[in-house]
Amino acid sequence: xxxxxxxxxxxxxxxxxxxxxxxxxxxxxxxxxxxxxxxxxxxxxxxxxxxxxxxxxxxxxxxxxxxxxxxxxxxxxxxxxxxxxxxxxxxxxxxxxxxxxxxxxxxxxxxxxxxxxxxxxxxxxxxxxxxxxxxxxxxxxxxxxxxxxxxxxxxxxxxxxxxxxxxxxxxxxxxxxxxxxxxxxxxxxxxxxxxxxxxxxxxxxxxxxxxxxxxxxxxxxxxxxxxxxxxxxxxxxxxxxxxxxxxxxxxxxxxxxxxxxxxxxxxxxxxxxxxxxxxxxxxxxxxxxxxxxxxxxxxxxxxxxxxxxxxxxxxxxxxxxxxxxxxxxxxxxxxxxxxxxxxxxxxxxxxxxxxxxxxxxxxxxxxxxxxxxxxxxxxxxxxxxxxxxxxxx
Amino acid sequence: xxxxxxxxxxxxxxxxxxxxxxxxxxxxxxxxxxxxxxxxxxxxxxxxxxxxxxxxxxxxxxxxxxxxxxxxxxxxxxxxxxxxxxxxxxxxxxxxxxxxxxxxxxxxxxxxxxxxxxxxxxxxxxxxxxxxxxxxxxxxxxxxxxxxxxxxxxxxxxxxxxxxxxxxxxxxxxxxxxxxxxxxxxxxxx
Numbered sequence: 001x002x003x004x005x006x007x008x009x010x011x012x013x014x015x016x017x018x019x020x021x022x023x024x025x026x027x028x029x030x031x032x033x034x035x036x037x038x039x040x041x042x043x044x045x046x047x048x049x050x051x052x053x054x055x056x057x058x059x060x061x062x063x064x065x066x067x068x069x070x071x072x073x074x075x076x077x078x079x080x081x082x083x084x085x086x087x088x089x090x091x092x093x094x095x096x097x098x099x100x101x102x103x104x105x106x107x108x109x110x111x112x113x114x115x116x117x118x119x120x121x122x123x124x125x126x127x128x129x130x131x132x133x134x135x136x137x138x139x140x141x142x143x144x145x146x147x148x149x150x151x152x153x154x155x156x157x158x159x160x161x162x163x164x165x166x167x168x169x170x171x172x173x174x175x176x177x178x179x180x181x182x183x184x185x186x187x188x189x190x191x192x193x194x195x196x197x198x199x200x201x202x203x204x205x206x207x208x209x210x211x212x213x214x215x216x217x218x219x220x221x222x223x224x225x226x227x228x229x230x231x232x233x234x235x236x237x238x239x240x241x242x243x244x245x246x247x248x249x250x251x252x253x254x255x256x257x258x259x260x261x262x263x264x265x266x267x268x269x270x271x272x273x274x275x276x277x278x279x280x281x282x283x284x285x286x287x288x289x290x291x292x293x294x295x296x297x298x299x300x301x302x303x304x305x306x307x308x309x310x311x312x313x314x315x316x317x318x319x320x321x322x323x324x325x326x327x328x329x330x331x332x333x334x335x336x337x338x339x340x341x342x343x344x345x346x347x348x349x350x351x352x353x354x355x356x357x358x359x360x361x362x363x364x365x366x367x368x369x370x371x372x373x374x375x376x377x378x379x380x381x382x383x384x385x386x387x388x389x390x391x392x393x
Numbered sequence: 394x395x396x397x398x399x400x401x402x403x404x405x406x407x408x409x410x411x412x413x414x415x416x417x418x419x420x421x422x423x424x425x426x427x428x429x430x431x432x433x434x435x436x437x438x439x440x441x442x443x444x445x446x447x448x449x450x451x452x453x454x455x456x457x458x459x460x461x462x463x464x465x466x467x468x469x470x471x472x473x474x475x476x477x478x479x480x481x482x483x484x485x486x487x488x489x490x491x492x493x494x495x496x497x498x499x500x501x502x503x504x505x506x507x508x509x510x511x512x513x514x515x516x517x518x519x520x521x522x523x524x525x526x527x528x529x530x531x532x533x534x535x536x537x538x539x540x541x542x543x544x545x546x547x548x549x550x551x552x553x554x555x556x557x558x559x560x561x562x563x564x565x566x567x568x569x570x571x572x573x574x575x576x577x578x579x580x581x582x583x
Contacts, residue, residue: 004422006422118434171431174432175429176415176431274457275456278455
């Protein structure tokens with residue numbers, strides 16, 4: 001029997017962690033993630049989990065402890081935000097290249113400077129090339145569901161990679177909504193017992209992690225890491241379907257909202273997708289053929305599925321909640337536009353930077369993005385590839 | 394999807410408006426409704442004006458932007474009336490629920506709000522009488538109940554019990570519930 005509670009995104013993540021009952025959690029508090037780790041620490045002190053909770057002096061140490069514990073052979077989780085994720089940067093690559101199935105909840109928050117505690121995606125986008133799987137969540141329910149699926153995905157013997165589950169800072173992390181929790185036993189059965197692979201604590205079968213790896217084999221090891229992350233798309237889909245059978249909520253790599261006959265599409269990640277669905281409904285009521293493509297899995301980038309979803313459209317407006325300074329558009333735009341390049345006939349694509357540092361995004365902003373892409377298609381060419389939504393100029 | 398009803402709370406840091414919005418969310422959960430409860434986060438300063446929000450609907454709520462045009466505002470601290478623009482974005486036929494010692498007509502004059510609905514209750518006095526100190530967030534929920542048909546008083550009382558049951562002594566919880574009931578009865582609508 002599942003039960004419905006009123007929880008914010010942080011609490012939803014903490015409950016998922018309680019039900020997953022990992023061997024080790026090492027974390028350092030940072031706004032807006034703190035609330036999640038505090039709640040989990042309460043579960044530890046109340047004896048509701050068996051987890052060894054390691055309080056550390058920084059996020060660099062948090063992820064280092066996670067890497068050690070995962071290499072030792074344990075199921076390991078952590079959580080962070082913003083500067084915390086930035087401080088983990090060098091360890092992110094090490095966790096992925098050691099193929100350690102760590103699950104990390106990231107509450108998306110802008111990077112300094114200037115100091116800002118509110119949502120944008122610059123923290124996780126800064127980690128997009130580190131070899132971690134990245135799943136974005138639209139609401140607190142998806143945070144909970146993604147956390148549980150992340151364990152299965154990370155630990156699948158065809159994957160064995162770390163996974164980041166993200167949620168938008170404050171917008172989701174601190175907003176109380178209805179969240180349906182599965183039974184503790186249902187989650188326990190779904191994630192299953194942990195199966196260690198080459199654990200350091202198996203002293204009869206000694207192994208080496210993280211050795212010096214120079215021009216002789218480093219390149220081949222990177223090649224195998226590339227293949228590992230590319231190969232996990234079918235596993236993410238499989239786990240999403242199986243989770244659907246358990247919960248009634250199925251997950252794919254993408255979510256297509258009213259896209260079947262859409263001429264114009266917005267592409268977005270995270271909480272903005274909910275607001276964009278409202279915009280789509282309003283414009284559909286006015287007879288506009290519009291839809292939304294929500295990217296749930298950003299890493300690995302589901303290129304083929306994106307091409308399938310976007311190829312028949314006339315115009316695509318990408319919403320980027322983080323900046324690539326000096327680049328040709330935001331991280332989502334560059335992926336989308338590049339994926340569509342080989343099509344014999346392809347939609348026109350424009351990019352909007354929006355919502356940096358927690359700048360609010362309204363239904364009207366997304367309606368503006370649709371209006372602009374419609375104009376671009378009518379003109380038949382893109383004059384301005386990158387523009388802004390909700391910016392004062 | 395129906396358009397959610399939107400509520401904005403005004404209070405001062407430390408008065409518990411975020412808690413009040415969460416208690417309302419819990420009461421709505423008990424009603425089988427869909428809801429959101431979220432604060433406006435900034436630097437947290439005791440005594441500074443703060444806001445919190447609720448959305449209420451009988452269908453799932455997908456929108457995640459801030460509330461700019463609420464149907465209802467709830468003011469838990471009377472010193473905010475006139476100090477901040479509590480009517481900002483409120484429709485002419487909107488509702489103001491306030492902790493206020495005067496009559497609905499007095500509040501209408503103070504706010505220059507001749508239309509819509511006004512609900513007043515002297516929550517500060519009620520809590521001083523029952524609890525011996527001023528606690529404004531729980532009593533005001535009683536007044537809000539009078540004009541929010543989506544939620545029944547008994548579910549708000551249950552939600553308050555759930556919120557404070559483990560943190561406060563049973564008699565203090567009882568007194569909080571008494572405040573809420575009294576505010577429900579004394580609230581004047583005009």
